Amino acid sequence: MAEKQKLIEIKNLKQYFPVGHGQVIKAVDGVTFDIYKGETLGLVGESGCGKSTTGRTIIGLYQATSGEVLFNGVSVHAKKTSQELKQLKRKMQMIFQDPYASLNPRMTVADIIAEGIDIHGLAKTQEERMKRVYELLETVGLNREHANRYPHEFSGGQRQRIGIARALAVEPEFIIADEPISALDVSIQAQVVNLMKKLQREKGLTYLFIAHDLSMVKYISDRIGVMYFGKMVELAEAEELYRNPIHPYTKALLSAIPLPDPETERVRRRTVYDPSQHNYKEGEPLEFREITPGHFVLCSEEEYKKYKAIYS
Amino acid sequence: MEKLLEVKDLQVSFQTYGGEVQAVRGVSFHLNKGETLAIVGESGSGKSVTSQTIMRLIPTPPGKIKSGQIIFNGEDLAKKTDKEMEAIRGKDIGMIFQDPMTSLNPTMKVGHQIMEVLVKHLKMDKAAAKERAIELLRLVGIPMPEKRVNQYPHEFSGGMRQRAMIAVALASNPKLLIADEPTTALDVTIQAQILELMKDLQKKMGTSIIFITHDLGVVANVADRVAVMYAGKIVEMGTVDEIFYDPRHPYTWGLLASMPSLDSDDKSELAAIPGTPPDLTNPPKGDAFAPRNPYAMKIDFELEPPMFKISDTHYAATWLLHPDAPKVEPPEAVKKRLRQLSSNYPQPVIVKESE
Ligand SMILES: Nc1ncnc2c1ncn2[C@@H]1O[C@H](COP(=O)(O)OP(=O)(O)OP(=O)(O)O)[C@@H](O)[C@H]1O
Ligand SMILES: Nc1ncnc2c1ncn2[C@@H]1O[C@H](COP(=O)(O)OP(=O)(O)OP(=O)(O)O)[C@@H](O)[C@H]1O
Ligand SMILES: [Mg+2]
Ligand SMILES: [Mg+2]
Numbered sequence: 001m002a003e004k005q006k007l008i009e010i011k012n013l014k015q016y017f018p019v020g021h022g023q024v025i026k027a028v029d030g031v032t033f034d035i036y037k038g039e040t041l042g043l044v045g046e047s048g049c050g051k052s053t054t055g056r057t058i059i060g061l062y063q064a065t066s067g068e069v070l071f072n073g074v075s076v077h078a079k080k081t082s083q084e085l086k087q088l089k090r091k092m093q094m095i096f097q098d099p100y101a102s103l104n105p106r107m108t109v110a111d112i113i114a115e116g117i118d119i120h121g122l123a124k125t126q127e128e129r130m131k132r133v134y135e136l137l138e139t140v141g142l143n144r145e146h147a148n149r150y151p152h153e154f155s156g157g158q159r160q161r162i163g164i165a166r167a168l169a170v171e172p173e174f175i176i177a178d179e180p181i182s183a184l185d186v187s188i189q190a191q192v193v194n195l196m197k198k199l200q201r202e203k204g205l206t207y208l209f210i211a212h213d214l215s216m217v218k219y220i221s222d223r224i225g226v227m228y229f230g231k232m233v234e235l236a237e238a239e240e241l242y243r244n245p246i247h248p249y250t251k252a253l254l255s256a257i258p259l260p261d262p263e264t265e266r267v268r269r270r271t272v273y274d275p276s277q278h279n280y281k282e283g284e285p286l287e288f289r290e291i292t293p294g295h296f297v298l299c300s301e302e303e304y305k306k307y308k309a310i311y312s
Numbered sequence: 313m314e315k316l317l318e319v320k321d322l323q324v325s326f327q328t329y330g331g332e333v334q335a336v337r338g339v340s341f342h343l344n345k346g347e348t349l350a351i352v353g354e355s356g357s358g359k360s361v362t363s364q365t366i367m368r369l370i371p372t373p374p375g376k377i378k379s380g381q382i383i384f385n386g387e388d389l390a391k392k393t394d395k396e397m398e399a400i401r402g403k404d405i406g407m408i409f410q411d412p413m414t415s416l417n418p419t420m421k422v423g424h425q426i427m428e429v430l431v432k433h434l435k436m437d438k439a440a441a442k443e444r445a446i447e448l449l450r451l452v453g454i455p456m457p458e459k460r461v462n463q464y465p466h467e468f469s470g471g472m473r474q475r476a477m478i479a480v481a482l483a484s485n486p487k488l489l490i491a492d493e494p495t496t497a498l499d500v501t502i503q504a505q506i507l508e509l510m511k512d513l514q515k516k517m518g519t520s521i522i523f524i525t526h527d528l529g530v531v532a533n534v535a536d537r538v539a540v541m542y543a544g545k546i547v548e549m550g551t552v553d554e555i556f557y558d559p560r561h562p563y564t565w566g567l568l569a570s571m572p573s574l575d576s577d578d579k580s581e582l583a584a585i586p587g588t589p590p591d592l593t594n595p596p597k598g599d600a601f602a603p604r605n606p607y608a609m610k611i612d613f614e615l616e617p618p619m620f621k622i623s624d625t626h627y628a629a630t631w632l633l634h635p636d637a638p639k640v641e642p643p644e645a646v647k648k649r650l651r652q653l654s655s656n657y658p659q660p661v662i663v664k665e666s667e
Contacts, residue, residue: 017467019459019463019467044499045499046499046501046502047469047470047471047472047474047475047497047498047499047502048455048468048469048471048472049499052469052470141588142588143588143591145330145591148329148330149328149329149330153326153328153333154356155355155356155360158355158356179470179497182496182497184355184526185352185353185354185355185357185526185567186526186527186528186567186570186571187354187566187567187570187584187585188354188355188584189526189570190570190571190572190582190583190584190585191584191585193582194581194582194584197581212496212497212498212499212500212503213527214500214574215529215571215572215573215574216572218572218574219572219579219582239577242574252501253499253500253501256500256501256503256504257500257529257574258500258503258504258507258527258529258530258532258533259529259532259574260528260529260531260532260556260568260571261532261556261649262532262535262552262553262556262557264532265529265532265533268533270501270504272501273501
């Protein structure tokens with residue numbers, strides 16, 4: 001493979017939320033990783049571990065507590081002119097987890113999808129604008145009759161597709177898809193995932209794909225990062241992660257994937273992760289270390305030696 | 313087995329600017345005590361509307377129950393007044409909604425929302441209710457529940473909101489729990505925990521569960537029986553083994569074939585079902601699935617298929633089961649699953665309308 005080009009660099013990113021009485025929730029607590037141009041990086045992990053917050057901070061929806069995010073070498077959080085900001089916003093789009101909360105109920109589907117087209121002046125005429133909207137609706141498996149309807153008239157899955165069409169409308173380079181397919185039935189999931197892959201091939205799009213459905217994540221991702229309580233605990237190529245999970249949380253996660261086979265499910269045994277099982281000493285430093293080429297695990301020095309001995 | 317719920321020929325429509333959306337077009341099924349029925353199907357096929365109609369939660373207008381009965385515990389819920397439903401909702405029937413943000417009250421602390429149910433339906437005093445609310449949050453896997461109980465929904469992550477809602481629904485120990493994609497927003501470890509919790513509750517309390525999901529892995533894990541919906545109708549229904557090991561409807565085949573397999577490294581295109589679901593303001597003539605069905609025959613575009621019975625428990629509405637239909641091969645991914653089930657009739661039989 002040719003030298004991989006970094007599109008996004010995330011360096012020791014932290015995002016803390018105050019919760020009163022001087023306490024904070026460390027939603028993202030020092031994560032470092034790169035996203036290469038044209039790749040799909042899958043992000044999985046326990047609910048509440050900070051995946052959405054990571055995505056939102058990368059895209060600049062939140063000011064980071066500390067750390068840095070570079071897009072094409074340019075800091076996302078540094079001060080910018082409004083023109084620069086507008087450009088950056090166009091290049092990075094987000095498809096949201098909650099299709100209900102993220103669509104304005106008072107706008108028609110056409111206006112929702114065309115909002116970005118209007119802001120960035122991507123259509124010269126009204127005719128061109130509507131043509132684009134119809135194309136986008138069809139791209140995401142809806143039809144032109146849907147253009148003049150309002151979000152509440154759609155099912156959950158249909159709304160999610162409107163969100164995807166809206167993100168695609170401004171022809172971004174990088175899309176953070178926060179559980180873009182969770183609300184869809186499997187046949188439409190397959191359509192959307194095929195669509196995302198096709199768009200990636202054709203337009204060289206880069207994705208950060210956040211999801212819970214691990215079989216779909218494995219299918220779509222080149223690499224997968226596993227988060228646990230604000231930290232990235234493991235990162236590897238998709239196949240490698242499934243074949244040789246190292247961190248005990250990753251093992252627990254993989255053992256819990258329900259399979260579409262009633263007999264397997266009747267006898268399912270899953271491993272449960274208990275953070276105390278590491279027996280870390282008080283204040284023992286943990287680092288994200290490379291165990292085998294491209295396969296990183298958050299571990300102590302002692303664990304590192306053990307993992308190295310076992311896996312390489 | 314004792315029936316807790318029987319839905320008979322339910323039809324629900326919405327009056328919209330573009331015309332009447334026939335969201336549910338004659339749905340019939342029953343649910344036994346202590347049983348879990350999974351409903352799967354196309355997005356927009358009427359799963360949520362069906363379940364919300366049972367709870368009488370569809371907005372009227374624009375929604376309307378055009379016909380049908382919802383017999384719950386011997387009474388027809390379709391005929392109840394709003395006030396009567398009020399007493400049933402949240403007590404005898406608990407519901408977990410697909411979208412936690414619209415069903416949790418954003419201005420009210422999560423703990424209070426659980427306590428409200430406990431005080432109203434179980435007549436607990438405030439102190440006991442608070443304690444139980446914390447316990448319920450712990451049960452659904454929320455860490456630090458003593459702190460979280462005092463937070464507002466927006467301070468929770470997507471999955472945590474979902475779990476908070478599950479806690480609200482379980483608070484009153486309902487007879488029937490309707491769970492609309494309850495674990496969609498959860499990671500698989502928490503999901504497994506919640507599914508175990510629900511099964512546990514079911515065993516202890518004899519709760520019946522309607523579980524709407526599109527995750528066929530979850531269906532295989534929780535369901536006793538499965539109903540497959542398409543365009544406002546149930547197109548196939550059977551025991552979980554019948555649906556996974558002997559599916560008969562081409563839409564069910566499409567669903568089963570479109571999942572990526574976890575143990576294959578195959579990166580070729582997924583077998584999506586092509587095309588778009590039909591517009592329910594103008595439901596097509598014949599079989600609504602026909603335009604997307606690679607196995608469609610001429611008759612599919614003209615005449616709606618009757619329900620065929622494959623066994624005592626297995627039904628499917630497709631002309632492919634007619635004795636005169638040509639023999640067809642299901643997709644490769646489905647063929648791998650097929651087993652001979654001994655409970656099947658020698659030949660599928662047409663179910664008469666009157667049955
Ligand atoms: N605006 C906010 N204010 C306070 N706390 C927040 C806020 N947003 C997120 N959090 C907290 O940060 C943590 C991480 O939340 P986040 O939404 O990033 O999780 P997630 O990994 O996306 O989870 P899920 O899979 O459930 O969507 C959670 O503890 C959450 O409660
Ligand atoms: N308030 C409403 N007004 C108009 N149409 C509606 C309304 N609510 C639902 N519908 C329509 O009813 C049909 C069934 O919707 P429903 O929400 O039951 O789908 P679903 O099977 O739950 O889909 P999903 O898997 O996407 O959640 C859809 O075509 C939808 O557009
Ligand atoms: Mg999230
Ligand atoms: Mg729904």
